[in-house]
Amino acid sequence: MATIDSLAPESETNDSHGHDHDHPEWLAHHFESPEQQFDSGKLGIWIFLVTEVLFFSGMFCAYAIFRMLRPEVFEGCSQFLNTKLGAINTGVLLFSSLTMAWAVRCAQTEEHKKLAALIATTLSCAMVFLGVKSIEYSHKWGMGLLPPGSYFYNEANPHPTMEQLVQQHGFTESTAYFLHNSLYFLCAPFALITIGVAIWGVMAFIGNKKFQFECAKPLFVVCLSFFLGVGLGMFLESGNAAEHGAGHGEHDVAQVDGDHGHDAHAAGETHDHEAHADAATESELAGGDDIAVEMLAAQDLNTGAKGLLKAKHAQAELATGHIVGADTEVDMGIHSAEQNVQTKRQAGVFFGIYYCMTGVHAIHILAGIGVLVWLLVRAIRQDFNKQYFGPVDYVGLYWHIVDMIWIYLFPLLYLIR
Numbered sequence: 001m002a003t004i005d006s007l008a009p010e011s012e013t014n015d016s017h018g019h020d021h022d023h024p025e026w027l028a029h030h031f032e033s034p035e036q037q038f039d040s041g042k043l044g045i046w047i048f049l050v051t052e053v054l055f056f057s058g059m060f061c062a063y064a065i066f067r068m069l070r071p072e073v074f075e076g077c078s079q080f081l082n083t084k085l086g087a088i089n090t091g092v093l094l095f096s097s098l099t100m101a102w103a104v105r106c107a108q109t110e111e112h113k114k115l116a117a118l119i120a121t122t123l124s125c126a127m128v129f130l131g132v133k134s135i136e137y138s139h140k141w142g143m144g145l146l147p148p149g150s151y152f153y154n155e156a157n158p159h160p161t162m163e164q165l166v167q168q169h170g171f172t173e174s175t176a177y178f179l180h181n182s183l184y185f186l187c188a189p190f191a192l193i194t195i196g197v198a199i200w201g202v203m204a205f206i207g208n209k210k211f212q213f214e215c216a217k218p219l220f221v222v223c224l225s226f227f228l229g230v231g232l233g234m235f236l237e238s239g240n241a242a243e244h245g246a247g248h249g250e251h252d253v254a255q256v257d258g259d260h261g262h263d264a265h266a267a268g269e270t271h272d273h274e275a276h277a278d279a280a281t282e283s284e285l286a287g288g289d290d291i292a293v294e295m296l297a298a299q300d301l302n303t304g305a306k307g308l309l310k311a312k313h314a315q316a317e318l319a320t321g322h323i324v325g326a327d328t329e330v331d332m333g334i335h336s337a338e339q340n341v342q343t344k345r346q347a348g349v350f351f352g353i354y355y356c357m358t359g360v361h362a363i364h365i366l367a368g369i370g371v372l373v374w375l376l377v378r379a380i381r382q383d384f385n386k387q388y389f390g391p392v393d394y395v396g397l398y399w400h401i402v403d404m405i406w407i408y409l410f411p412l413l414y415l416i417r
Contacts, residue, residue, distance in 0.1 A: 026383065027388070037390065038390045041390045041394055042390070045397050045398065049397060059357050060357075063353055063412060073350055074350055077145075077347050078417055081136075082136065082237060084236045085135065085136055085237065087410075088132055088236065089406070092132075093402075093406050096403065097399065099125070100395075100400070101400075102118050103118035103119050103122065104389065104396045106118060115384065116376060119375050120219075123369060124221065124222050124225035126365055127223070127225040127228075127369070128225050131226045131229020133358070134183060134187060134233070135183070135229075138186060139237055140351070141182045142179060143158050144179075145351050146348065149348070152168075153347070165179060187226075190223065190226045190227070194226075194227075198216075200212070201217060201220055211380070215380055218380075357413070358409060364402045368402055371395050371398070372399075375395055378391070
């Protein structure tokens with residue numbers, strides 16, 4: 001197994017920069033002390049994290065603006081998001097923050113084996129997160145819950161075939177094939193990486209390359225963790241599919257057309273229903289749906305519910321038989337007239353924001369996986385000690401900020417209702 005001593009130069013006195021013999025290898029030549037090197041790195045990572053916060057703040061501002069304009073769209077579209085999957089991913093990331101912080105402490109105390117195990121655990125949590133997210137994405141892509149330009153969800157046919165995607169929605173055959181088999185495409189890169197790591201480990205074992213074999217063992221477990229997340233996501237998604245679809249169907253019926261149930265009932269009735277139209281109108285205004293609307297309208301920021309309630313009151317006043325002058329302007333809540341939120345212009349905007357925010361966050365997870373693999377190799381090589389643990393601390397700070405961003409995304413997207 002390779003160690004720092006075997007990797008160190010034969011003589012530190014032959015330093016090209018004229019440093020004395022007690023200048024350690026891990027101390028960069030332009031720093032005079034380990035403390036100066038650590039403080040400089042800490043300042044650099046904090047500046048980088050500030051830019052990351054500013055980067056995500058633009059998306060948070062876009063979310064706030066669109067949700068303020070059409071809160072009912074966000075509430076309706078949020079019904080498609082599986083809260084269980086979001087909660088699982090939140091718990092996984094919180095646990096990974098614990099293991100990452102613990103890894104920093106192990107680097108300081110020179111517990112090399114425990115450090116490598118904790119970094120591998122953090123990597124496994126990240127892969128579980130991506131596995132669950134792959135299930136979320138593939139499920140929504142197959143249903144057509146896409147950004148505005150590609151949105152094609154149809155409640156009557158939530159899972160169209162490839163032929164329907166081509167004929168009815170105008171997709172090319174390759175695009176339709178990708179949407180219909182998106183989970184396989186998302187899993188394929190991770191499957192290839194897993195196979196590659198397994199082959200690498202076997203060859204290292206046969207060739208008696210101990211250091212490479214020690215690196216391949218935890219990395220193989222990390223790769224398998226992705227498929228653990230996929231399996232967990234499939235179990236939760238399949239168990240929640242019937243309930244999720246039924247619950248959303250009821251929500252759409254209530255929100256897309258408040259009188260849908262009355263229309264279906266009227267189709268099977270006689271003309272006696274027309275005789276009681278006025279009474280039905282009054283009972284609508286006193287029903288349970290209006291109580292919910294009034295409760296929502298009590299919130300200052302819920303402009304959609306306020307407009308809907310105002311329109312209902314205006315309709316009720318006109319239905320009582322009051323005479324309105326020809327020159328009198330009546331506010332009928334035109335801004336709330338379009339109740340069908342499942343349209344490209346409205347629902348597509350929500351899912352565009354959803355994919356933008358969660359997709360950029362997933363890219364940061366992938367970047368974190370890359371630097372964590374680098375840390376894992378160095379931890380196995382025992383590069384860190386009491387005076388040199390800065391890289392572990394810096395990556396830990398980055399990982400904490402990525403976790404914190406998800407803690408904001410989860411309630412903003414999944415817990416709207």
